Amino acid sequence: MLDDTSISPQSRYAVINRIASFYYSQGKSDDMVLFLTDWVETHPGDSYNAYWLFMVASHYLKLNEEPIAEYYYERIITNFPDLLVNGKSVHFSCLQHLIQISKRSANRINYFNRVIHDFPQQVSITEMYMRIALEYEKVGDWDAALKSYELFLEQPDSSTIQIAGLPNAYTKARQTVDFSKSSKDWTFETLDELENAVKKGITSYNWRALDRYRSKVNFFAMSWKSSESDPNALENFSMHNFMLGNRIRYLDTLDESSTPTEAYLRTWGWTSYVNVWYLYFRKVDFPADPEIHGRWEWAGIYFGEKL
Secondary structure (H helix, E strand, O other), rough: OOOOOOOHHHHHHHHHHHHHHHHHHHOOOOHHHHHHHHHHHHHHOOOHHHHHHHHHHHHHHHHOOHHHHHHHEEEEEEEOOOOOEEEEHHHHHHHHHHHOOOOOOOHHHHHHHHHHHOOOOOOOOOHHHHHHHHHHHHHHHHHHHHHHHHHHHHHHOOOOOOOOOOOHHHHHHHHHHHHHOOOOOEEEEOOHHHHHHHHHHHHOOOHHHHHHOOOOOOOOEEEEOOOOOOHHHHHOOHHHHHHHOOOOOOOOOOOOOOOEEEEEEEEOOOOOOOOOOEEEEEEEOOOOOOOOOOEEEEEEEEEEEOO
């Protein structure tokens, strides 16, 4: 039947699919792969070649032979036109698998871009912009990452979307973009410099200095049970309101829970309602600007004793 030149493309598709399915059902997977790959090589004009190689790729994926599966999925989207099988795009299915199994960020960036461009109606564009921003960060393309974060924030559901594995997607994007556009002139070269400056400001009751030292974007003031993503945690108050008439003190050393990237200074005497404040310092994680990356900032305040 396959040698019959008068057979219709639909009938030829049914025959090839039947043969491949027979091999597979009989446990002759190698024969199925050989049959399909040989057919594609000897019949380059077959409009279903993308699907035959998709069957091969899916077979290797089931065997956990991901590099081989990736090779065939990549070959399909690069060399063969898309087609619909049972109402589903073969290219879209390939891209979905490639995004899952590819280990290289450069490849994943390409796949995400193709999905955004070719299949915008079949995915969450909001999620795609977030995920591609993370891949751009991995390869060090900070301009492209920031642009993707901005595109993410422009989407109407950016503040409400739930993305698997990224519980604070909106907060991360918002903080990254806001920080990139800020002056960053409140950062200190070292933690010691920041700690000493803040302590001096407290000792001299220099609320103006303390206001200068605080981060001008993404600064939070909240209880230990709250989250930075909580809108009520973002504060823009002046330290003057809390220093006037109070006797503020601090420990000589940073809290023992401090790490190489985060530090806590216990202070007290602020208000009768919440006497103890932990000032939170953190190392700046912003590789997009090497002069700022690795410096230290006063990023927030935790109210009350540590839990």
